[in-house]
Amino acid sequence: MNLVNAIAKREPNPNIPTLAPGDRVKVHTRIVEGDRERIQVFIGTVMRLRKGKRANASFTVRRIATHGVGVERTFSVNSPRVEKVEVAGHTHVRRAQLYYLRGRHGKAARLREKRTVTPERAVEVAQTPTAE
Amino acid sequence: MAEGLLGKKVGMTQIYTDKGEIIPVTVLQVGPCFVTQIKSPEKDGYSAIQMGMEETRHLNKPERGHLKQLPSLKYLREVRTGNIASFQVGQKLNVALFSAGDLVDVSGVSKGKGHAGVIKRHHFKGGKKTHGQSDRMRSPGSSGATTTPGRVLKGMRGAGQLGNKNATVLNMEVIRVDQERNLLAIKGTVPGTKDSLLFVRKARKEKKVVKAQPTGKKGK
Numbered sequence: 001m002n003l004v005n006a007i008a009k010r011e012p013n014p015n016i017p018t019l020a021p022g023d024r025v026k027v028h029t030r031i032v033e034g035d036r037e038r039i040q041v042f043i044g045t046v047m048r049l050r051k052g053k054r055a056n057a058s059f060t061v062r063r064i065a066t067h068g069v070g071v072e073r074t075f076s077v078n079s080p081r082v083e084k085v086e087v088a089g090h091t092h093v094r095r096a097q098l099y100y101l102r103g104r105h106g107k108a109a110r111l112r113e114k115r116t117v118t119p120e121r122a123v124e125v126a127q128t129p130t131a132e
Numbered sequence: 133m134a135e136g137l138l139g140k141k142v143g144m145t146q147i148y149t150d151k152g153e154i155i156p157v158t159v160l161q162v163g164p165c166f167v168t169q170i171k172s173p174e175k176d177g178y179s180a181i182q183m184g185m186e187e188t189r190h191l192n193k194p195e196r197g198h199l200k201q202l203p204s205l206k207y208l209r210e211v212r213t214g215n216i217a218s219f220q221v222g223q224k225l226n227v228a229l230f231s232a233g234d235l236v237d238v239s240g241v242s243k244g245k246g247h248a249g250v251i252k253r254h255h256f257k258g259g260k261k262t263h264g265q266s267d268r269m270r271s272p273g274s275s276g277a278t279t280t281p282g283r284v285l286k287g288m289r290g291a292g293q294l295g296n297k298n299a300t301v302l303n304m305e306v307i308r309v310d311q312e313r314n315l316l317a318i319k320g321t322v323p324g325t326k327d328s329l330l331f332v333r334k335a336r337k338e339k340k341v342v343k344a345q346p347t348g349k350k351g352k
Binding site for chain 1: 313
């Protein structure tokens, strides 16, 4: 490991799974309001991942807020304020950075869902007799 | 104990506090250093210790002879200290000297910027971009009056070499110490490039309390 990471690295957050560009995610962050603390959830699409596994690695999530306004938020992977990340689905993308979403709105900004086969579904498919 | 140690700049990164705040830090490889020579008032006219860091294969015979049984050290630097009695030649000094929360001073040679103009070197404002002005955007303007005094006063700021000279940053906070790898994470930036030689010592001057500046009019 390089020496910069050796000193700065934290234990990786077990609640952050491996992310990929195009993933639909729910990011739970801890927010301090006055002396109260609460969890805020940011739901959107992973637009890019930065700096891999380094101490200052981050990922950017884009969502469309009310009135079709795009909102992007960048989260630090190693920040203790990021409570957990849930992956709600994957989409089919052919780029590592989905900057092209910025120029699109409405239907044009849709991404094709990637069909993932869950273990239960796989068994179901295998047992279905194929039509002759 | 020694007052300071030799080190090298490794690079910069960020460290998160438990609250989630980000601290920008410079990572330094500090030591392990060896005391290579002790200068005494009787023999040398002043008291200091010479310390060395980083092993190398490329030493010439006089250098090897000077180090004798010690490891072949690449860098040797002298540090003035009053209590030479507490040191022995061959003594190993390491990063354990510092602990998190300490204040340290870091010296090194700053990055060279070459011959730089007054805007870059002294933060002059430069000339106007518009109003018919065409060729004095980065010029220093007037450097003095007329027949009296008839010369440019000494100390007038002008263009010249910028950087590549000794620089010391005072009162930097130690954020983290890694004794296993001899690493030090210090809040803020230090002079020089990666891999450049540095001297890290315990802070000498008391940290000034920064008073809130009254907000005045900005520029013209």
